[in-house]
Every structure is written in C-alpha cells, then in structure tokens.
Amino acid sequence: MARFPIRYGVDSDDRIRSVGPEWPVFASENAAADLDPGSVVGRPLWDFIADAETRDLYRLIFDAVRVQGREVTVPFRCDSPECRWYMELAIAPLSDRELSISSQLIREEPREHSALLDTGPGRSDEFVKICSWCKRVLLPPSDWCEVEVAVRRLGLFDSNALPNLTHGVCPDCEVKIGAELERVTDPAGG
Numbered sequence: 460m461a462r463f464p465i466r467y468g469v470d471s472d473d474r475i476r477s478v479g480p481e482w483p484v485f486a487s488e489n490a491a492a493d494l495d496p497g498s499v500v501g502r503p504l505w506d507f508i509a510d511a512e513t514r515d516l517y518r519l520i521f522d523a524v525r526v527q528g529r530e531v532t533v534p535f536r537c538d539s540p541e542c543r544w545y546m547e548l549a550i551a552p553l554s555d556r557e558l559s560i561s562s563q564l565i566r567e568e569p570r571e572h573s574a575l576l577d578t579g580p581g582r583s584d585e586f587v588k589i590c591s592w593c594k595r596v597l598l599p600p601s602d603w604c605e606v607e608v609a610v611r612r613l614g615l616f617d618s619n620a621l622p623n624l625t626h627g628v629c630p631d632c633e634v635k636i637g638a639e640l641e642r643v644t645d646p647a648g649g
C-alpha cells in the first residue's frame with residue numbers, strides 16, 4: 460500500500476523537521492487543517508494533534524524514548540469510514556534529542572461505510588468522544604465500543620444529523636501504553 464508507512468521527524472523542541480510524502484494522511488486523520496507538507500516543517504507537532512489527552516500521551520512516549528534512548532512501538536487504529544486500519548506507531552531516538560516517527564499498516568479490514576467517521580457537514584450540536592488510539596467510541600458513562608456498536612446503541616441510524624466527534628484517550632489505551640513505557644524504562648526488560 461503506497462500510503463504507508465507515514466514518516467516524519469521532530470527536533471528536540473518537538474518541531475517538525477521533515478515529513479514523508481504520506482504526511483497528508485496523518486494530518487487528515489488528526490483533523491489538522493494544514494495538509495500541505497511544505498508548510499508544516501518548522502511548526503510544533505502539537506499544532507497537528509487536536510486533543511489534549513492525545514498530546515499528553517505522545518509527550519510521555521517522547522520523554523521515554525529520549526531518556527532511555529530506545530525505540531517505543533505501540534499499536535493503534537487509524538480508521539477510515541470504509542476500513543479499519545490496524546497500525547503500529549514506532550518512535551525512535553536520533554542524535555541531539557531528535558525523533559523519527561513512523562506509522563506502519565499491519566493489516567486492514569474493510570467495513571460497511573460508517574457515516575459517523577465520515578467527517579463532513581450535516582452534524583448536530585451533539586458530541587461523542589472517540590479514542591484516538593483504538594477508535595472506540597465512549598457510551599457514557601464508561602463503555603468504550605466499536606463504532607458500529609456505538610451507532611446502534613446511540614440510535615444514530617435514524618438520526619438526521621450525526622453528532623460531532625471529539626478525540627480523547629480511553630483508559631485501556633492509557634494502561635497499555637503506560638505498560639509499554641514501563642517495559643522500555645525497565646533495565647531488565649525487552
């Protein structure tokens with residue numbers, strides 16, 4: 460698949476140093492307004508990650524990679540309305556606290572078109588939260604479900620206007636990524 464891996468590099472201040480040709484895929488996934496690779500170099504990565512919870516988790520990973528000088532890989536999902544993409548994010552240390560970041564497609568699973576993931580006009584004033592790592596949707600107070608289940612349980616098939624998506628991080632993903640970071644910082648581990 461030509462569009463993967465998505466690669467980019469950041470400098471010691473988390474500013475984008477370079478982007479691969481697949482950058483627009485990352486930018487659109489993260490609801491970033493600016494899709495032109497030429498104009499993103501030099502800007503903070505954090506401009507391109509919409510929600511604070513996801514930014515915080517990236518910062519934790521970046522710290523661990525820089526302090527330990529070891530690569531960290533974490534699985535995540537990068538879904539489109541027609542496809543579930545099972546991905547792996549690899550963050551590797553370079554010299555001078557720079558980092559190399561790459562997202563590789565592990566496998567893909569076609570799905571029936573999910574209008575909820577199809578960003579576009581015709582949205583209501585409602586919001587539902589989606590985990591930016593596993594792409595599950597929060598059914599309040601604390602159930603995280605696959606999009607198809609959420610659509611059914613929220614009765615969205617019949618609704619004229621779908622809710623907006625707001626991104627965050629679910630507790631399962633926080634725990635999983637925390638465990639990976641612990642493994643990397645443990646001198647006896649991995």
Ligand SMILES: [Zn+2]
Nearest residue numbers: 590593629632
């Ligand atoms: Zn999650």
